[in-house]
Amino acid sequence: MNGKWGIAWLVIALGSLSGCAGMSSEECVASDWSAVGFEDGARGYNTDRFGKHRKACAKHGVTADFSAYQQGRDQGLVEYCQPNRGFNVGSNGGSYNGVCSVNLEADFLDAYNAGHRLYVLRSNVSRATSSIQSKENELDRIEKKLISSGAAIIADETTTEGRVLLLAEMKNLAERTGQLQSEIKDLHDVRARNEVELEHYQAVVAHMGY
Numbered sequence: 001m002n003g004k005w006g007i008a009w010l011v012i013a014l015g016s017l018s019g020c021a022g023m024s025s026e027e028c029v030a031s032d033w034s035a036v037g038f039e040d041g042a043r044g045y046n047t048d049r050f051g052k053h054r055k056a057c058a059k060h061g062v063t064a065d066f067s068a069y070q071q072g073r074d075q076g077l078v079e080y081c082q083p084n085r086g087f088n089v090g091s092n093g094g095s096y097n098g099v100c101s102v103n104l105e106a107d108f109l110d111a112y113n114a115g116h117r118l119y120v121l122r123s124n125v126s127r128a129t130s131s132i133q134s135k136e137n138e139l140d141r142i143e144k145k146l147i148s149s150g151a152a153i154i155a156d157e158t159t160t161e162g163r164v165l166l167l168a169e170m171k172n173l174a175e176r177t178g179q180l181q182s183e184i185k186d187l188h189d190v191r192a193r194n195e196v197e198l199e200h201y202q203a204v205v206a207h208m209g210y
Contacts, residue, residue: 022055025062033068033072037074041072042076044080044089044094047073081105084210086110086111090114090116090118091119114208136184139180143177149169
């Protein structure tokens with residue numbers, strides 16, 4: 001990347017830290033629209049992004065230069081539409097907006113799909129782990145409740161009716177404990193299978209050079 005684009009990228013990147021709320025008056029006036037286009041292209045945005053810039057700057061009485069923007073965006077898309085970028089976007093769960101040209105899209109999509117597959121497999125493991133943790137937390141709460149209920153049953157101040165209710169509650173909690181233990185066992189099996197699948201696929205993508 002030459003000096004012009006390096007400086008432009010830095011300026012636009014700093015400006016983007018404020019989010020997508022719109023460009024300020026100063027940003028609209030000072031913008032190099034080819035640099036703005038390059039940044040948006042390098043991030044894989046479609047042309048709808050320009051419409052947001054145009055509306056934001058129109059509020060400040062500034063007219064966005066679409067020709068310059070599009071020229072820069074085309075150059076930015078060349079950088080974006082590379083296989084390594086496609087893999088990174090996919091593996092991080094990002095979406096593809098169909099912005100790549102015909103001569104670049106096939107390789108980009110192959111890499112994107114490979115990365116997205118990795119993202120899905122990682123998510124499967126993470127989701128199983130989260131479910132296991134959630135159910136184990138519920139088990140801990142039930143155990144504490146059973147202990148407190150057991151203590152309440154033998155307390156002198158507990159009425160006969162209260163003991164009957166506590167026993168019914170403890171029976172339900174015991175049944176739920178069995179259900180949770182079974183579900184946790186199944187989830188451990190699912191996670192183990194997911195981990196094996198993930199490990200195998202990681203070897204595949206490593207062989208692909210990612």
